[in-house]
Amino acid sequence: MAEALIKSENPKYIVFKGEEKLSKSLAKYTADLSEKFVRERGAFTVVLSGGSLIESLRKLLEAPYVDTVEWARWHVFWVDERVVKKDHPDSNYKLAFDGFLSKVPIPPGHVYAINDALSPEGAADDYEACLRQLVKTEVLELSIDNGFPKFDLMLLGMGPDGHVASLFPGHALVKENQRWVTFIKDSPKPPPQRITFTFPVINSSSYIAQVVCGSNESAAVHNALGTEKTSDPLPAAMVILKDGELTWFLDEAAASLLQD
Numbered sequence: 001m002a003e004a005l006i007k008s009e010n011p012k013y014i015v016f017k018g019e020e021k022l023s024k025s026l027a028k029y030t031a032d033l034s035e036k037f038v039r040e041r042g043a044f045t046v047v048l049s050g051g052s053l054i055e056s057l058r059k060l061l062e063a064p065y066v067d068t069v070e071w072a073r074w075h076v077f078w079v080d081e082r083v084v085k086k087d088h089p090d091s092n093y094k095l096a097f098d099g100f101l102s103k104v105p106i107p108p109g110h111v112y113a114i115n116d117a118l119s120p121e122g123a124a125d126d127y128e129a130c131l132r133q134l135v136k137t138e139v140l141e142l143s144i145d146n147g148f149p150k151f152d153l154m155l156l157g158m159g160p161d162g163h164v165a166s167l168f169p170g171h172a173l174v175k176e177n178q179r180w181v182t183f184i185k186d187s188p189k190p191p192p193q194r195i196t197f198t199f200p201v202i203n204s205s206s207y208i209a210q211v212v213c214g215s216n217e218s219a220a221v222h223n224a225l226g227t228e229k230t231s232d233p234l235p236a237a238m239v240i241l242k243d244g245e246l247t248w249f250l251d252e253a254a255a256s257l258l259q260d
């Protein structure tokens with residue numbers, strides 16, 4: 001594993017000297033989990049976000065991982081997606097396809113993009129129906145605890161305001177506890193119309209990597225990982241796995257306000 005500057009166990013975070021080292025470690029972490037889940041259950045369900053995360057996955061496109069990862073067993077989802085056409089510059093699918101998915105042999109039928117012909121409501125319903133179908137075919141498991149889908153690995157980013165997925169601070173959607181996938185039409189981060197996984201789904205994951213680089217996010221990192229508890233936590237602080245492992249991958253700038 002690329003050398004870490006700081007490793008903390010509770011909360012679990014790793015600080016790297018620079019994004020290059022972080023991306024090397026993230027590639028090994030992801031490849032190791034791919035190997036584990038393919039061995040254990042013959043499939044690996046991976047959830048992507050938008051933003052800088054895709055760039056941080058670039059080391060998976062290099063040796064040894066590009067040849068050793070069993071790409072044919074991957075099933076790829078999005079934790080949130082902008083409701084735009086798939087070839088639109090704002091599309092998270094396009095970002096991931098151009099920067100990552102087009103360079104590895106994941107079967108196209110295993111890449112679950114939104115239906116871009118639908119409204120936000122329609123696209124959220126359609127995506128949830130797709131997930132329910134994948135439960136039936138046993139690609140996707142359900143949490144025994146709560147009946148929400150249990151993804152093997154979610155690779156999340158975080159905005160400077162502490163949002164994760166399209167769950168923004170102070171927005172009613174952070175409290176959604178019935179739906180698997182829901183929609184937002186007034187996202188404070190453009191574009192306004194998106195679909196997003198809900199917290200019960202995010203928090204049922206087996207593994208989450210919360211990847212944050214740069215000083216713009218340092219205050220939110222401090223808020224989410226600091227010891228002071230608030231009655232109104234940031235969405236990033238609401239990512240809590242009861243039956244899973246959350247690891248924060250931080251560069252020095254993102255971690256600059258944390259005390260060690």
Ligand SMILES: O=C(O)[C@H](O)[C@@H](O)[C@H](O)[C@H](O)COP(=O)(O)O
Pocket residue numbers: 049050051052053080081082092156157158159160163164165166189
């Ligand atoms: O659709 C989106 O806007 C992204 O999915 C978003 O949720 C992203 O993960 C964070 O905003 C972090 O973005 P950065 O990594 O670019 O800071």
